[in-house]
Amino acid sequence: MEESLLLRLSVQVLVIIGILATDIAAQTSNAFWAVPLSLLGGAWSWRMRRRPNIGAKFLIAMGMILALVLFIGQLARFAQDSRMLLTELLIQLQVLHSFDLPRRKDLGYSMVIGLILIGVAATLSQTMLFGVFLLLFLAVALPVLVLDYRSRLGLITQSIQSLGVSRKQIRQVGRQWIITLALVVGLGMVVFAVLPRLPGYQIRNLPVSANIDVQGQFNQANVTNPGYVSGQGAGPGGDGVNGELGEVRFSPDFYYGFGSEINQNLRGSLTPKEILRVRSQAPGFWRVMAFDQYTGQGWRMSRNEAAEILQRPAWSYRFVVPHQNPLGNTKEVIQTYTVVSEFSNLIPNLAQAQEVFFPTQEIAYDAEGGLRAPLTLPEGLTYSVISQVPIRDRTRLGQASTTYSKAIRAAYLQVPTAIAPQLQAQAEALLAKAETPRTNPYEQVLFLTQALKQGYSIQPELPPLQPGEDLATTFLAAQGGYPDHFSTVLTLMVRSLGIPARLVTGLGTGEFNPFTGLYIVKNTDAYALTEVFFPGQGWFTFDPIPGHELYPASIEVDQTFTVLQQFWNWVAGWLPSPVTGAFASVFAFLDQAWRWFLGLFSEGIGGVLQGSLVVLGVVVLAWLLWLSGRGLVYRQRLAKLPPMERLYQEVLDWLAMQGFPKRPSQTPWEYLATLESQPTPPRVQLTLQAALREITRAYLAWRYGQQMANLPKLYRTWRQVKRRNLRQWR
Template identity: 55%
Template sequence: MSSGFSQPTPKRSLLQQWRQRVSALPQPQAEESIVLRVLIQVLVTIGITSVAVAAAGVTQTSSFNLLAIPLSAVGAYWSWRRRRQKNIATKFCIAIGMLLALAFFFSRLLGSPGDTRIILAELLIHLQVLHSFDLPRRKDLGYSMIIGLILIGVAGTVSQTLAFGPLLLLFCLVALPVLALDYQSQLGLLRHGWHSFKAGVSLRQLWGLTFIVLALGLIIFALLPRLPGYQIRSFPISSTVEFDGEFNGNLIVNPGYVSQGEGTEGNGSSESGGDFSAGQTAASGPGELDDTYYYGFNQTMNQNLRGRLTPQVVMRVRSQAEGFWRVLAFDRYTGQGWEISRDDEAETLQRSSFAFQTYIPRLRSLARDREIIQTYTITATLPNLIPALYQPEELYFPTAEVAIDPEGSLRSPVSLEEGMTYTVVSEVPYRDRTLLGQAKTQYEDSYRQYYLQVPEPIRARVRQQTEALLARSPNPLNNPYEKALFLAQALKQNYSVQPELPFFEADEDLVEAFLFDYEGGYPDHFSTVLTVMLRSVGIPARLVAGFGPGEFNPFTGFYVVQNTDAYAMTEVYFPDYGWYAFDPIPGHPLIPPSIEDSQVFSALRRFWNWVAGWLPSPVAGWLNGVFATIGRLVARSLNLLSGLFRQGWVGLFLAIALLLSLGFVGWLSWRGWRSWRRQRWLQKLPLMESLYQQMVDWLTQQGYPKTVAQTPLEYVQSLGDRPDPQRAQIIQEISQAYVRWRYGQESQNEAYLSDRLKRLQKPQRPRQTQ
C-alpha cells in the first residue's frame, strides 16, 4: 500500500552542479580549414620574428622570445587536435598563465621604465603562446591575427633599418589570402582540405591585389603630412645606465685619442698604463688620425694630424627636421688647433626624480624658434659627448646626471655605447637674415675676452688679408652677418682642399700657412681660418664640431650618420639672437641645414630627393622645374587665401566664394574631360555598338540607367513604355538590332538606326492645351 509520499531527491554537490552546467554548454563550432589555421600561424610567426629583427641593435630584448615560434606552433597543433572538445582544464591553465604573464610584464615595466614598446610586444608574445593552446573557433583564430598585426606594427615603430622591409612584404603576402579565406569561412564556403586554397584564392588576383596595396601604401606614406610637434611626451629612451663613482663633467673620453695611465688634459683617460701609440695622439704636434674616431671630439683639437676615417655608421637619428648634430665647441685658438679654455667650469645637471627628463639651461634670444624633437640611436661606440640640435632645452638620457660646458656642449658620465637610445627636445632658432643683419655690434666683455682671441704674431697679417677679401664685395658690407657670409663664400672660391698637405712645422701657424703658403688645407682648416679671420676684424666667433645630417632613408624615416659625416664649422655670435653657424668648406652648403617655415610634406620632398639621385641629371632637373612651378602656384594660392581670411568677415566670404568657384570649375572640367574620353571611346567602336551605347547614355541621363547584370532585352523589358510609347518603340528596335548584330552576327541597316537614334534624342515640344 502506497503511503502517497514520493522519495526526496538527493541534494547534489556544487561540483556536480558545476559539471552539469558545463556539460550543458553548447559545443563550439570548430574551424575546420587547415589552410586558414596554417596561414594564421605563419602570420604570428612573422610578427614574432619582425619584433626580434627590428629590435636588434636598437633596444634591449631577449633572444628567448624566438622560442615563442615553436611553442605557439605546438599550441596550434594541440588546439587543432582538440578543436571539438570543451578543454575546460586547458582554459583554466591558460587563465593562470595569463595572470603570471601580466605580473611579469608589470615587474619589467617598473624595473625598466624606459622604452616600453618592446616590453609590450613581449607581453603580447607571451599571451599568444598561451592563447595558441585553445583555438577551436574562427573567432579565436581572429584574435591571433590581431596579435600578429599588432606585433608587426610595434616592429615598424622600433625598426631603424630596411631589414624589417622584407618581413613587412611577407606579412602582406600572407595577410591578403588569410582575409579572403576568413571571409569565405564566414560564408560557409571554405572546404576542409588543402585544395580549398586553390579553389578559394586566385594567385593571379592575389598578386594584383598585393601590388595595389603596396602601391597605395607607398603613395599614402609619401603624401602623408608630417605635422610639427609630438602629441605625447613619452619619448624613446634606453634603460637607466648606472655610473659607479663621482661624475667628473670636465673629462672627455674619446676612445681613439687617449693617453695610457692617468688621463691628461685633452686626451681622455684610461685605466691601463703605457705611453701614446698609434691612434693615441698628443694634443699638439704632427701625428696620425685614428681611422675610426673623429679627432675633434676632445678637450683639444690638434689640426696637425693627417689621415682618413674608415666609413662606419655611428648613429641613426629620427628628427622632425634635418640639421647639424652639434657635439662640441672650442673657444681658444692654439696656432695649430683648438682647445676649450673653460673646460673646468662644466656644470652638472641632475635628472628629474620622477622622469627621465633633464632641463638644459640655454641662452635666451629674441629670435623666433621652433621645437624640434630628435631621437638618437647609437650604433657604434662614441665619446661621452651627447650630439644634439642647437639649442637643447630638454634631454631624456639614460643616466641620472649629465654635464654642460660653457660652450653649450652636453657630456655624459659614460661613453655612448651601441644600442643606447636617447631623445632631445631643442628650441631651434629660425635664421632671419634681415634681423641678424640689424643685430647690435656692441659685445659684452665676456664675449670679447673669449671669442676675439687671435695670436698676436699673426693678427695684423690675417686682418689685412681679411679686409682685402671683404673689399672685393661688389656691395658694401656694413654688418657682421653679411661679412661672415661673404668671407665663407670667398674661402670656398679662392682656396682649395689639399688632401696631401704636409705636416706643419713646430713654429708654423695653421691660418698663415693656409692663406699664404698652401692656399688651402684640410676641410676643417677652412672653418678654423674663417673663425680666426672673423675674430681679426672684431666679430666674435668660435669653432663647433659635430655631425652633418647624414643620409636620409625615406623608408625608415631615419638619418643614417657615419663617422665620416663629422666636421667643424664656424659659429658667429649676434647680440640678443645667439650663435649661428657658417660653413666655408668647399662642397658644403654655405648655410648648414636647419629648420624651415613649412615641412608638412617633408617626407615627400626627401623621398623625391632620394629618387632623383637615381635619375639622369637632365631628367631630374626638368622634373624639379615642373615640381617647383607647381609648388609656387600652390604657395601663391594659399597665400592669397590666407590673406583673404585675415581681412575679417568680408575676406572670409570672398575666400569661401573663391573656393566654391574653384570647386565648380574643377567639377565642370572633370565632367568635360569624362565626356571627351567617352566620345573618343565611342568613335573607336563599331557603328552598331556605338549606336547602342549612345542610346544607353541618353537613357541614363533621362533617369533610366542600365545595370551591369541586365541583358539588352531585359533592359528593354524593364523600361516598358517609358519614357513614352513612341520612344519605347525606337528603344526596342535599336536593342533588338544590337542583339542580332552582336550575338547573331547579322548585318543591320545602320543608316536607318542612326536616324531612329536622332529621333529618340530629339527633345519633344510640350503640347499646347486649348
C-alpha cells in the same frame, strides 16, 4: 566553430611574421619562446576545438592576468620607452590566446595582433630589413583575407585538396595572387612617395634606453674620445704628428675633433663607419662640442672645468638644460639618436638643446653649450633631445646689435697678437672685393665664408706644421689646407673684425633613408664649423669648406615631401638639362603657389575666407575636369565599337543612368521585357517602348544575322526619345 585549417595556419604565420619583425627591429629574443609556444597552442586548439576546455580557459585567463600584473610592475619600475613593454605584453597574450581559437572572430583577434606587431616593428626598425618582413606580411595577408571571406560565406576549406581544383586553376590563382600583391606594393610605394612628412613626436614620452647605473663619481670635466690612442689617450695604432700639443696618435675610426683639446696638425683619413642613426623633425648639424681658445695649431676649451652637472628625477629620464644666452626666434625640433658603434662620452644634438632624455642619472653641460655623459656612449644606446633651434632670419640677423657683453668679449674675441694684424688685413681685403659694402656683422661673415670657399682650395698633401708654425698664417700662405683649417681661419678672421666667434665640431646631417625615415650618420660626416654670436638672436653656424653649403641644412628646409623630392632628384639625373630645367620651373611655380595659399590662412579672417574660396574653386574645377575626362574616355571607348553596337551601348548606358541597368545574365529580349514591365507614364510609354523594340531588333539582326539596319533613322529616333522628359518614367 572555425573548421578552416588553412585559415588557422595562415593566421599563425601572420602572427609569427609580426613577432619576428619586432624581434629584429628591437633586437630582442621573444621569438625563441613565443613562436614554438604559439605553434603548439595552435595545434592543441585545433585538436581540442570540439571540447568545452573549461579548465584550459581558466588557466588562460589566469595567465593573462599574471601577464598584466607583470607589465604594470615593469612599467612602474622602468621609465623607459613603453613600446617594447607593450609589445611583450601583446606577444604574451597572443601566445595564451593561441591555445583557445575555436571561432572565426578569435582568429580575427590574432590577425589584428599580427597587424599591430608589424606596425610596432615599423616604428622601431632602423634598417631596410623591415621591408622584407613587410613584404612577407602582405604576401600572407592577402590569402588570409580571401580565406576569411570564404569562411564567412560558409565555404569551409581544410586543405588544398578539398578545394577540388586542378593544377591549372591553382596556377591561375597563383598568378592572380602575384598580380594583386604587385598592385598593392606598387600603390603603397606611390602613396609612400607622395605622403607629406609632417612633424612627429607630438608627445613627450620619447624613446630612450633602459637606465644605466654608472659606478664611481662623475667627473664632468672628463672628455673621452676612443680615437686618441697615444699622447692624449690610450690604445694601439693610429696616425699622428708631433706638434704644439705634443705627440698625438689617432685612430682612423674616430674623428679627432672631439676632445677638450684638439690638434689640427693631424694627418690621415677616416675609414667610413656608421656611428649614429637619427630620427629628427628637421635636418641639421648634429653639434658635439665647441672651443673658445686658439693654440696656434689647434683649439682647447679654456673653461672645461666649469662644466655643470645636471641631474634628473628618479621617475623620469628628462634633463632640463639651462640657456646661457637669450634666444631670438626659435623652433622646437625633436630628435632621437641611436648609437650604432662606440662613440665618445659627448652627446650629439641640434643646437640649443632644451630637454634631454638620457638613461643615466647625471649628464654635464659645458660652458660652450656641449653635453657629455659619465661614460662613452655604447653601441645600441638610444636617447632623445628637444632643441629650440634658432631661426636664421637674414633681416633680423642683419639688424642685430653690435654691443657685446663683457663675458662674450673676453671669451670669443681672442686672437694671438702675432697674427692678428695679418688676419684683419686679409679679412678687410676680402670684404673690399664685395660689389656693395658689407656694413653689418652677419653680411660680413657671410661674405667671408663665400670668399674662403672660392679663393682657397683643399690641399690634402699639405705637409705637417713644424713646432712654432701657425696654422692660420700657413693656410693663407699656401692658399688652402685641410677642410677643418678653413673653419679655423674663418673663426680667427671674424674675431679679428671684433665679431665674437668660436670653432664648433660635430657631425653633418648624413644620408637620409626615405624608407626608414632615419639619417644615417658616419664618422666621415664629422667636421668643424664656425659659430658666430649675434646678440638677442643666438649662435649661428657658417661653413667655409669648399663643396659645402654656406651653412648646414636646418629648420628652413621643408621636409613635407622629402621622399618625392629625393625620387625626383634620382630621375633628374637621367634626364637632359633642358627637360629638368622645364620641370624645375613648374615645380618652382607650384611651390610658390603652395606657399601663397598657406600664407592666406595667416592673414586673419579675410585670408581664411580667401583660402576657403580658393579651395572651393579648385574642387569645382577638379570636378568639372573629372566629368570632362570621363566623358572623353567614354566617347573614345564608344568610337572603337561598330556603329550598331555603339548605338545599343549608348542606349544601355542611358537606361542605367535612369536606374535600370542590364544584368550580364539577361539577354536583350529579357532586358526589354523587364523594362516593359516597369510602370511608366502613358504619354511616354508607347514612344519609349517602340524605340527600344526597334533598336533591340536591329541590334540582334546585326549581331546574329549580319543584317545592317538604317542607322541614321535609328539615331534620329533615339535622339527624339532622349529629348523628351522621361524622368517621370521612373
